[in-house]
Amino acid sequence: MNxxxxxxxxxxxxxxxxxxxxxxxxxxxxxAMRDWVGDELIALERTLLELxxxxxxxxxxxxxxxxxxKRIRPLCxxxxxxxxxxxxGVVGVALAGELVHTATLxxxxxxxxxxxxxxxxxxxxxxxxxxxxxxGDHLLxxxxxxxxxxxxxxxxxxxxxxxxxVTAEAxxxxxxxxxxxxxxxxxxxxxxxxxxxxxxALRAGGHLGxxxxxxxxxxxxxxxxxxxxxxxxxxxxxxxxxxxxxxLPFADLREGKSTYPLLIASERDPSLLPxxxxxxxxxxxxxxxxxxxxxTDALSATRDRAAQAADRAREALRTLPEGRARLGLIDLVNGxxxxxx
Amino acid sequence: MNxxxxxxxxxxxxxxxxxxxxxxxxxxxxxAMRDWVGDELIALERTLLELxxxxxxxxxxxxxxxxxxKRIRPLCxxxxxxxxxxxxGVVGVALAGELVHTATLxxxxxxxxxxxxxxxxxxxxxxxxxxxxxxGDHLLxxxxxxxxxxxxxxxxxxxxxxxxxVTAEAxxxxxxxxxxxxxxxxxxxxxxxxxxxxxxALRAGGHLGxxxxxxxxxxxxxxxxxxxxxxxxxxxxxxxxxxxxxxLPFADLREGKSTYPLLIASERDPSLLPxxxxxxxxxxxxxxxxxxxxxTDALSATRDRAAQAADRAREALRTLPEGRARLGLIDLVNGxxxxxx
Numbered sequence: 001m002n003x004x005x006x007x008x009x010x011x012x013x014x015x016x017x018x019x020x021x022x023x024x025x026x027x028x029x030x031x032a033m034r035d036w037v038g039d040e041l042i043a044l045e046r047t048l049l050e051l052x053x054x055x056x057x058x059x060x061x062x063x064x065x066x067x068x069x070k071r072i073r074p075l076c077x078x079x080x081x082x083x084x085x086x087x088x089g090v091v092g093v094a095l096a097g098e099l100v101h102t103a104t105l106x107x108x109x110x111x112x113x114x115x116x117x118x119x120x121x122x123x124x125x126x127x128x129x130x131x132x133x134x135x136g137d138h139l140l141x142x143x144x145x146x147x148x149x150x151x152x153x154x155x156x157x158x159x160x161x162x163x164x165x166v167t168a169e170a171x172x173x174x175x176x177x178x179x180x181x182x183x184x185x186x187x188x189x190x191x192x193x194x195x196x197x198x199x200x201a202l203r204a205g206g207h208l209g210x211x212x213x214x215x216x217x218x219x220x221x222x223x224x225x226x227x228x229x230x231x232x233x234x235x236x237x238x239x240x241x242x243x244x245x246x247x248l249p250f251a252d253l254r255e256g257k258s259t260y261p262l263l264i265a266s267e268r269d270p271s272l273l274p275x276x277x278x279x280x281x282x283x284x285x286x287x288x289x290x291x292x293x294x295x296t297d298a299l300s301a302t303r304d305r306a307a308q309a310a311d312r313a314r315e316a317l318r319t320l321p322e323g324r325a326r327l328g329l330i331d332l333v334n335g336x337x338x339x340x341x
Numbered sequence: 342m343n344x345x346x347x348x349x350x351x352x353x354x355x356x357x358x359x360x361x362x363x364x365x366x367x368x369x370x371x372x373a374m375r376d377w378v379g380d381e382l383i384a385l386e387r388t389l390l391e392l393x394x395x396x397x398x399x400x401x402x403x404x405x406x407x408x409x410x411k412r413i414r415p416l417c418x419x420x421x422x423x424x425x426x427x428x429x430g431v432v433g434v435a436l437a438g439e440l441v442h443t444a445t446l447x448x449x450x451x452x453x454x455x456x457x458x459x460x461x462x463x464x465x466x467x468x469x470x471x472x473x474x475x476x477g478d479h480l481l482x483x484x485x486x487x488x489x490x491x492x493x494x495x496x497x498x499x500x501x502x503x504x505x506x507v508t509a510e511a512x513x514x515x516x517x518x519x520x521x522x523x524x525x526x527x528x529x530x531x532x533x534x535x536x537x538x539x540x541x542a543l544r545a546g547g548h549l550g551x552x553x554x555x556x557x558x559x560x561x562x563x564x565x566x567x568x569x570x571x572x573x574x575x576x577x578x579x580x581x582x583x584x585x586x587x588x589l590p591f592a593d594l595r596e597g598k599s600t601y602p603l604l605i606a607s608e609r610d611p612s613l614l615p616x617x618x619x620x621x622x623x624x625x626x627x628x629x630x631x632x633x634x635x636x637t638d639a640l641s642a643t644r645d646r647a648a649q650a651a652d653r654a655r656e657a658l659r660t661l662p663e664g665r666a667r668l669g670l671i672d673l674v675n676g677x678x679x680x681x682x
Binding site: 112142 | 397452501512
């Protein structure tokens, strides 16, 4: 295991994306934010490296935990806490968000028979499905223990969020292989699988910083919309994914999952629906189908909807105390909106 | 779904076992205890029947929850709370123990590829592995939500117990197919998989009844030994199981799990070790092997060790306030010690 002695890679992916998009100034600000919370991020990485025991389920958990991630949920918690006066335990609570996120990836890969994750073989491919199920359980328990280091509301709310995430995954499982362009279903899944944990991460930071109830609620609202933005950008990336992301294009569709571009494409051109359904059921994707989807301009509709979510997140953040933490959170939203990988 | 309008079947299996063992008086007392906490048991069964949502993972969870169980962990909590003055939320907290127990059965069956459970097809055989993983997750979340209805220590301690249970299952997975007659391994697994939750169930009742720390600790000690007794009797039953229990004899061994009778048999006759290992790796069990194991008298050693654990549980209970609740808990230990199925 490598000891993290310098600020970790957190934020570099966002900064690099911003630079590629010609947003050098945003990139610089994201890297400066990394230095500002650098000590906490290093403590977080060190905790992640040292986590766990010596059974096979912990090996499966570490396999995924130790791959470089954006750590965007912990960063949300760290920055939100700095809107007030962060209490002890902020790193532990920040960690909880990353652990829950990783736990759900481990269980999702078992459920969806995923083979690749973050460009490497999924844990279940290396350690088996059984170890991955228990790995997810390990991480959920560790997350709850970490969340207990904050005020009681932090752990209470995390239990509710895990419940929402499990329900969303189960609803998605119900519809596996069914692509029916059902917008309510799509938004329900996004809310449970992504938005709820971002909401929690920002609210938890607010609780730790000692903010009042109204401010914590504003952070939660920002979190929901940041989560939606994040997921929509993920959907857009899935639409144009390449091998070096560790994903094939339309990986989500092949697993029978709705994505926003496909939802929009089938709304705009209903003749696409049966053809997309056929792909969800195992047919090959043809160049002709790709061209027909592209003709609906679904990709820019997705980017537009992501920009709208980012606007709402920024709007909620602007009700909070001015200063470096608020600027950092707004830059995080800017980076999430513009990332291309 | 059937509405439970009369006292549920809880305790009847224990009472019937006592009657078969010629212990008519104990059987009568167990049934009287059922009437004493009957309202709470009915409320518990009703909550179990009404639990959950309409996704496939909830269907998988209910498949197992609705099969008649002994509900012995909830009963521990209900009776322990009556040692003091039970606060509101006692039924919810009692339920949490049953939900965690059921969640681990659902995950265990996925991990061990179990096909039968409580005499019926395992949930994963009906609803699939993915639904069963999420079903277990659903129940863990519900258990934590239910535990929050008690004082904070109840939910805190439940998080720790779930952690111990996951670790024990992972340690067992590490050794799957290895039968090495390692006593430390055996006791570590029993402690994590069975004793910890009984300990929690009794401690939770103590917290709800407003008992002092020393009394709660005594309940915890009783719970550990009741759990050990319960598991050893399970091991003895596995040794002589028949089809109508929904299990085949030596089902545990065939899944590569150590049981106490086999541990003792290999200690007493080391030549058995390679032969038992061969069964753990898929060989058929021969009548000759069964006879050789029986010749070590391992079964009565197991019953003796269970009786010793029951003694320790009763000893711890006798430090607690006299009365009907204490008598009830002692009878529960008596029933657990003597059950034959």
